[in-house]
Amino acid sequence: MASTIRVRATSNGDITEVQALIQHPMDSGFVKDARGEIIPPHFIQELTFEYDGRNVFVADWGPAVSKDPYVKFAFKGGKKGDDLKVSWVDNKGATDTTTAKIQ
Amino acid sequence: MTIKDNGFFATRRLILQGAGAVALVGLGNLPFLAPALAAANDKYPEEAFKAKNEADAVKALYGKTAEASDKVKIDAPEIAENGAVVPVSVTTTLADVSSISFLASENPVVLVASYKIPAGTVPNVANRIKLAKTSNVIVVVEAGGKLYSATKEVKVTVGGCGG
Numbered sequence: 001m002a003s004t005i006r007v008r009a010t011s012n013g014d015i016t017e018v019q020a021l022i023q024h025p026m027d028s029g030f031v032k033d034a035r036g037e038i039i040p041p042h043f044i045q046e047l048t049f050e051y052d053g054r055n056v057f058v059a060d061w062g063p064a065v066s067k068d069p070y071v072k073f074a075f076k077g078g079k080k081g082d083d084l085k086v087s088w089v090d091n092k093g094a095t096d097t098t099t100a101k102i103q
Numbered sequence: 104m105t106i107k108d109n110g111f112f113a114t115r116r117l118i119l120q121g122a123g124a125v126a127l128v129g130l131g132n133l134p135f136l137a138p139a140l141a142a143a144n145d146k147y148p149e150e151a152f153k154a155k156n157e158a159d160a161v162k163a164l165y166g167k168t169a170e171a172s173d174k175v176k177i178d179a180p181e182i183a184e185n186g187a188v189v190p191v192s193v194t195t196t197l198a199d200v201s202s203i204s205f206l207a208s209e210n211p212v213v214l215v216a217s218y219k220i221p222a223g224t225v226p227n228v229a230n231r232i233k234l235a236k237t238s239n240v241i242v243v244v245e246a247g248g249k250l251y252s253a254t255k256e257v258k259v260t261v262g263g264c265g266g
Binding site: 015028030045046054055056057058059060061062063064065066067069070071072073074075076077 | 147148152187188189192207210211212214215216217218219220221223224225227228229230231232233234235
């Protein structure tokens, strides 16, 4: 299966800018479906970006992060061609991981 | 005085004693609680995501309260047509930032997202959040062990929580 994570990491020499877009329903548990039944909560809780063996960015998410979440941040360092590892885990224990090359 | 009254006073005394005991235990635990919170920073902040108001969420997350600061800048729309997808970003000129959190005052779960900013990571974050209705978006930044916050009202014409 194709990865749920799309990442673009670009380095300008000093700073690496990272944008990530993840496919996930991010159901909050407050929304009802067409039959009036509550859609159970299903959302990503933790999203981790790892570079060179250390975490450069960790997100703790609640149910109020939008569907197919997007996040953007930047960190100092990061060389072109190096790997950036991205992984998430949701409230049902599902996970996904991908590795992107810094451009 | 009737027996019923005695019962009332006895109960009242019990409750008062109970409250006193809770207060004592609470105070006694405080010095131990602070490092425990710091240590638990790496874990998912389950309790903070259960909080029903901003103050409780911030307390559960950091164990202290935030002061307003003009060094924290929120970029969010004045009016969001679709509450399900509201782009919000934050930048700060504060040094030594270790954490940035997003809260929405009128959401059923006020804490939206909390980001850990390790040393070397730029304290600017952009994300997209859901707003149940028109509410204050609050960003709390932890810098140098202190908390700073900024607030911006976002008007929502269609809520992000269905119903």
